Amino acid sequence: MSDYESLWHWSVEHLEEFWAEVWQFFDIAPGSSYSAVLAEPTMPGAVWFPGARLNYVDQILRQAAGREHEPALVSLGEDGTRTQLTWGELVAQIGAVSAAMTRMGVRAGDRVVGYLPNVPAAVVAFLATAAIGAVWSACGPELRPGGAAARFAQLEPVLLIAADGYVFGGRLHDRREVVSELAAALPTLRHVVTVPVTGLPSSGTRWTDLLTGNETVRPTPVPFDHPLWIVYSSGTTGLPKGLVHGHGGVLITALAQSGLQGDVRPGDRGMSYTSTSWIMWNGTVNGLLSGATAVLYDGNPMYPSVDRLWQMAAEQRLSGLGVSPGYLLACEKAEVHPATEHDLSALRGIGVTGSPVPARSYRWIVEEFGPSLPLRAFSGGTEFSAALVGGAPWLPVYEREMSCRSLGCHVEAWDEAGHAVTDEIGEMVIRSPMPSMPLRIWGDDDGHRYRETYFAHYPGVWRHGDWLTITSRGTAIIHGRSDSTLNRNGVRMGSGDIYQAVEALPEVAEALVLGVERPDGGYWMPLFVQLTDGATLDEELIGRIRSAVREHASPLHVPDDVLCAPAIPHTVTGKKLEVPIKRIIQGVPAEQACTISAVDDPEALRWFADLAARRRAG
Incomplete structure (x- = not known):
């Protein structure tokens, strides 16, 4: 294949070959076999890798082997505090917490929910949940109790892990009464665990109580499509949609996107400004699968100064930084000069998502950093836990454009009649199944809501809800939402x-x-x-x-x-x-x-x- 576009076409026209190559290249689930790559290719209802048994956490343990003293998680606070967990400490905490959950009666398939900021306890709690085959769901403590309850009550969780509060913009937000109110709205809870983020006095079971054991983590092998987490994509009416993703689909797609598409390497350091309510948090954790150090920031991205993220990127020697288009605009308006005011020589790329990136931000990055540091805008989202369109290290960057469609992601722009269009605005669609496609919407037992939300407009084809242009050179331009979700x-x-x-x-x-x-x-x-x-x-x-x-x-x-x-x-x-x-x-x-x-x-x-x-x- 002579160029990336040829490789992309092969990856979507030969789906089974492509994903089999990814499985083999990353040696996913050694010792486990599958009867087919794509046993059922229809949408919705695609069946991937039947017969395989694995666990998302297995890949974390493989990355930790031999690197026990290297940093896995680095946590930063608004006040400049810094803590870290080595790979060895991360594995030990996963073992202790998963054993504690088991003693609490949490079993495979049970739901564990987190009302947590972007701190190491959230990562450990998720991985411990996944290790025993339970299902994780989270939102940030900035969400009001009614909004959190609307998400969590659907799941009938047995365990709530919640922060006592959080700090934002220099202000401490006490969440102890809110947690009590949230717990009261979840009648299926058996246990509530408090994470002392702010250090406010609290009663009951504390996070540190779960860390006292020294049990070895032994992830439970589960089928490829066993639920891993439930994330939310709110519609315009009704309850927030709980999208269920599977262990295998998230694992293989994350490895393809980070290890191939993004060239993430063991020892890299990546940080995206996010909260646990957003799929970018899950993507940050996915970086561990490729051996990268996940840098977590809990706080205001522009406190105490607008250049806070650039400052942390320099201090932590980040190789990748994820920001929003609004942050780049704010830095430009504030006349911040990141490349001259901070040592960002370790940075290999800037990822931008959340909304369309204006041309002025592309120009500003070039003016500040020169042409050697790419701005890689990408779009995909909660539904796929993946970037459907984005970039790659070997491709050029054009103003307002994403450099390519991601490998294995059969993205097209369609007109109302269902015809693919080039150099014209159309509806963003996914023509072929992907392993990380949602298994279902939680509580949608007959699949009606799933089909009506994503497949009613073009039967058998996923309609994503974005306006998209695919250019004649293979790049992509997102023009905003074609539905009414606030973003x-x-x-x-x-x-x-x-x-x-x-x-x-x-x-x-x-x-x-x-x-x-x-x-x-x-x-x-x-x-x-x-x-x-x-x-x-x-x-x-x-x-x-x-x-x-x-x-x-x-x-x-x-x-x-x-x-x-x-x-x-x-x-x-x-x-x-x-x-x-x-x-x-x-x-x-x-x-x-x-x-x-x-x-x-x-x-x-x-x-x-x-x-x-x-x-x-x-």
Whole structure:
């Protein structure tokens, strides 16, 4: 094969050969065999590597062998504190905690949930859970108890591991009462373990109680598709979707993406700014599978100064740093000069995800670092625990473009008729199965929600929910979400959480929230409210609306503007027109954004079109 594009085509046109080569190259599950690579190629319902038995944690133990005194985890705090776990210490803690969980009665298939910041205890708790074949799920403690309970209660967990609090922007957030409230909302719990992140006094079982044993970790062999973790991709209505990923699918895809696509090597040091609520946290842990040191940061990325991440990258000699497009814009506006103000000579690449990266950020990186340090934008996400489009070390980088489609990821841009298009904007689809594709949505026993969410638009083909262009040279451009999921600084959540908080106020009859990607790379998140009779949208009400979102939904998704709309338009079946109105705000004519005759109140829709026109006119 003469070039990367030829290799990519082979990898998706010969799926079984490609994934068999990956299995062999990384010597996955030595001693275990499988009867077929892809026994059932349909979507949904693909069956990979039947007969194989393995455990995600086995690969961690293989990387630790002979490197017991080298760092596996490095943890950094806002105040500059630094702790580390060597590979030997990591393995010992996994053994102690998994044994403690077993004594608590946790068994394979049980759910263990974490309400934890990005600290070593979260990594150890996940790996200990996986080692015994139990299923892990987590979210950050910044999420309000109602939002956490909406995710965890579905799972009927038997064990909750929760932090006593967290620190953000120099402020300590006490979470002890919140944890008690969360535990009360989870009636299936048998045990609650407190992790002393802040050192506040607490009662009951503490994390240190689980670390007292010296048991040897012996991961339980499980089938390839045995559930590993449940991560959440919030839709616009209903409960957050709990996406179930399997041990084998995550393992083989992570090795292909880090060890091949990303050239991650044993001894590398990688850090992405993330929280445990986001799939990027899982991706950071996946770096351990390739022998890299995972550097964890718990705190504000711009505290006490905007260049905090660059400072840590220099101090820790990072080879890879993951940031959001918003962080790069903030650094540029603050006139930060990372390459001249810090020693970043160890850095081999900057990964950027969470939203489309504007051209100015590509130029800024070149201006600051020169052409030798690539900015590798990538996109994929929670559903696949993988980068579907991104980069590779040997490919050139173009402004606004991702250099390639990832190996084994059959990504195309389709028009409404289901035809692949090149150099045109289309719906991002996945034509062929992937090992890390979700096994199912938790609680969706008949698979109806799974099929309706991802396969209803193009039967048998995964519709991802992004606008995508595949260029004639094989690069990819993401233009933003084609659905209505809110995505601020890479942290996604459904609009339903916002509505639940805001519409509880007596003055608000109905609300509509949008996440609008701007041409300059910015992100505008307006909240439109239809008020009850006699109510007025004054500063006092706006303040209470913002407080409601902050306290009952997410402090990361407080709207930029609160605007009074005469009415909220719906389809004739009663669904809010989130996506069409977002497109209207972005400049699409109303008659192209939706079918006017299918709107319950066309005059309300015209109000949004007039607003968009006034905004464009300044």
